[in-house]
Amino acid sequence: MGLLDSVLGALGNGQQQANDPKALLIQAALSMLTSQSAGQATGGAGSGGLGGLLSAFEGAGLGQLAQSWIGNGQNQAVSAEQVQQALGGGHLEQLAQAAGISPAEAASHLSGILPDLVNQLTPHGEASAPAGGFGDLAGLLGGLLGGDKKA
Structure with missing residues (x-):
C-alpha cells in the first residue's frame, strides 16, 4: 500500500490524514477496489476489486446505479x-474497522465517496485498470477529502 501512503502523506503531511477517519476509509476503499483478491478475503462471491464491488451492487439489485458511476454521464447518488x-x-x-468507525458511519461516508471514487477509477467508462495505473490518485483523494473539486 506504499503508493496510497505516499499520496495521503503528500496531501497533509501524513499526520492529519492518519487521524482522519474519512481519509482512512478512502484509503481502505481504494485498497479494496484496486485489489483483485478482495472478494476472496471476505468470502464474497466473484472476483475482488472493482469487479467485486460492481457484483455486490448487482447482487443487491443496484447494478444500474453502480454502472452510472462508470459511464461518462451523471453519477447517480447512493x-x-x-x-x-x-x-x-x-x-x-472491514472498511469500518480500517477507519476506526462503526459500519453505519462507514456506510454514510461511503455513500458520498463511492460514486466519485469509482468514477475517477474508470475515466474511460471501463471497469478495468488502465495500463498506466489508476491515474491521478492525489487529485482524486484531494477532492474526496475536501480539496478543490473539478466541476
Whole structure:
C-alpha cells in the first residue's frame, strides 16, 4: 500500500490524514477496489476489486446505479442504506474497522465517496485498470477529502 501512503502523506503531511477517519476509509476503499483478491478475503462471491464491488451492487439489485458511476454521464447518488444493502457485513465491516468507525458511519461516508471514487477509477467508462495505473490518485483523494473539486 506504499503508493496510497505516499499520496495521503503528500496531501497533509501524513499526520492529519492518519487521524482522519474519512481519509482512512478512502484509503481502505481504494485498497479494496484496486485489489483483485478482495472478494476472496471476505468470502464474497466473484472476483475482488472493482469487479467485486460492481457484483455486490448487482447482487443487491443496484447494478444500474453502480454502472452510472462508470459511464461518462451523471453519477447517480447512493444512500447509506443502499451501501449497507450492497456491501453487507463483510466488506463494510472491514472498511469500518480500517477507519476506526462503526459500519453505519462507514456506510454514510461511503455513500458520498463511492460514486466519485469509482468514477475517477474508470475515466474511460471501463471497469478495468488502465495500463498506466489508476491515474491521478492525489487529485482524486484531494477532492474526496475536501480539496478543490473539478466541476
